[in-house]
Amino acid sequence: MTEQDTETKVEEAQTAALELAKLSDDRRSAALHDIADAIDDSHEEILEANAKDVAEAEEMLEAGEYTQALVDRLKLDEAKLESITEMVRSVAGQDDPLGKTLAARKLDEDMELYKLSVPIGVIGTVFESRPDALVQIAALSMKSGNAVILKGGSEALHSNRVLYDIIRDATADMPAGWAHLIEAHEEVDTLLGMDDAVDLLMPRGSSEFVGYIEDNTSIPVLGHTEGICHVYVDSEADLEMATDIAYDAKVQYPAVCNAVETLLVHESVAADFLPDIAARYADAGVEVRGDERTRELIDAEEATDADWETEYGDLIVAVRVVDSLSAAIDHVTAHGSKHTESIVTEDADRASTFMRSLDSASVFHNVSTRFSDGYRYGLGAEVGISTGKTHARGPVGLEGLTTYRWHIEGDGNLVGTYAGEDAKPFLHEDFDGEWNPGHRSGE
CATH class of the missing domain: 3.40.309.10 (Aldehyde Dehydrogenase; Chain A, domain 2)
Structure with a gap:
């Protein structure tokens, strides 16, 4: 694929992220159940594609190019597919991570500040041989209102293509471009340069691989490295x-x-x-x-x-x-x-x-x-296990795919009122309350 193809996908993801963030939790969760249903209905197709990947991987194993561990991670079977759909439904059943009031503070009697959980935006992921990782990452991205660019390993090419197509078709009524699949190394390099459009990168692989990503991008990286x-x-x-x-x-x-x-x-x-x-x-x-x-x-x-x-x-x-x-x-x-x-x-x-x-x-x-x-x-699931210290650690689930923004509800308040010799003091009083658009507590 050409460089323009990748840029177009990311641009579509930007637009989709804004739309996805506005959808209700019921709508996003329903889309996840649609994904789970579609996977349940497609076992034969998925296993046929996976068998191709496994056969090619076993040839590479015999040639000394792959490890047995990689081949083991690659394999899917009926039980694994059932666990994948169970995972998707588990994500759907999690509490809505968006729109939570994380803090509420009264700045003045008629002015209140709220800290609210919101999606990160556009997430880029590059992950290992496990095809179930594609479904996990896509499911968590949907539930958390994020658009996602997915790049799996070449060893899982057939499996990833089929799973992505199933997910895309099952969510045809969702914002177009909320999930995109890229495959070529050149596309990854293009992605790394799009710091103005991609909000977070989540590589899953060796320390050397994660280090390469960190050294070749200015996009924030949430690294998943070795598990020693x-x-x-x-x-x-x-x-x-x-x-x-x-x-x-x-x-x-x-x-x-x-x-x-x-x-x-x-x-x-x-x-x-x-x-x-x-x-x-x-x-x-x-x-x-x-x-x-x-x-x-x-x-x-x-x-x-x-x-x-x-x-x-x-x-x-x-x-x-x-x-x-x-x-x-x-x-x-x-x-x-x-x-x-x-x-x-x-x-x-x-x-x-x-x-x-x-x-x-x-x-x-x-x-x-x-x-x-x-x-x-x-x-519910995880997009990876972060061994770093910011902004999420350990298994990264829905909370790790959110950030926050600040809302103020006021009544014509001006900064000048709180500055100068006759400045009115701020209250700065924390209180228990939920943001209600256009209203302040007690109204």
């Missing part, structure tokens, strides 16, 4: 619980960013814990890479320095025995990606120390890292 997640088994852990958590965090779905990659074990429980988890891992086909003290207790491959900073996305886990709670915290701080960490311990004070000492977006106590997910958090 940790589980720390403390000296005060319930070891049966710890084994279950470490197993779930690695095996339940190893190809995703919230799967554990490094298991840290306190030296006082290592001899009791490691043989049990090693046996569970072995049964599941997990390759264990351990430091010297780990390898003294179980059979494992030798871990290298690179293993502590690798997102495997596969049935591989790095294991290190640590001397203390502080050593575990130091390891996570030095090697983590600020995604998700979990401590397994029965000591509340030690749990508190671990959780308050880390700078990750999500930090858990006695649960699997796999809970770091927008749907599981009750957000």
Whole structure:
């Protein structure tokens, strides 16, 4: 596609965003149910397209170009499609994120200030092999009143095209251009240069990829990078619980960013814990890479320095025995990606120390890292997991796709009244109230 094609799509998205923001929540939610219905009616078509992508990806896997994790993320089946439509309906059922009064302040008896939640506008997304990401992002954009430019990976080309066509056709009565699909690398480069039209970029991929986006645009970037997640088994852990958590965090779905990659074990429980988890891992086909003290207790491959900073996305886990709670915290701080960490311990004070000492977006106590997910958090879905600190962190749902603006309701008020020697003082009194267009509280 030509550069003009991309610019036209973004211009259409700008117009659509303004219209979408004015639509009622009932209208936007109804459109999401239409999308879910259309996907339910199109399983055969979707799976046929996905089979093409998977077959091509498996050829690339054999050639050493793709990883097994990428192929696993790419695959769709009946159960996955049902979970996708469940997700869309869950997003539709969320509270309206728009028009909320976030703050209300009386500036004067006849002048009130309101802070209201509004859509961001036009969002550009570039995401990984998972075709369900396209539906998640589109659904959250619709519910939050944002127009969206979607760029999926070439490995999911057929799946993304079919899913996009289904979404577009199902929302034909919505503002034209609210969702656009782009495919070529040149289109991404064009998108990165449109800082006057695109309000936010959300890349999902490696640190190198997100860094490339950040280095080549002046558009604000909400980055989703690697998930180098940790589980720390403390000296005060319930070891049966710890084994279950470490197993779930690695095996339940190893190809995703919230799967554990490094298991840290306190030296006082290592001899009791490691043989049990090693046996569970072995049964599941997990390759264990351990430091010297780990390898003294179980059979494992030798871990290298690179293993502590690798997102495997596969049935591989790095294991290190640590001397203390502080050593575990130091390891996570030095090697983590600020995604998700979990401590397994029965000591509340030690749990508190671990959780308050880390700078990750999500930090858990006695649960699997796999809970770091927008749907599981009750957000309906997520457009990604932000490992940065602005403006959203962790799983980014509807709230992360909104910003705010200020409204004032007055009665001919003039700045001059509140300036100079005879200036009238402001009240600046906060109150509980909702913005009502054309009215002030009590009217």
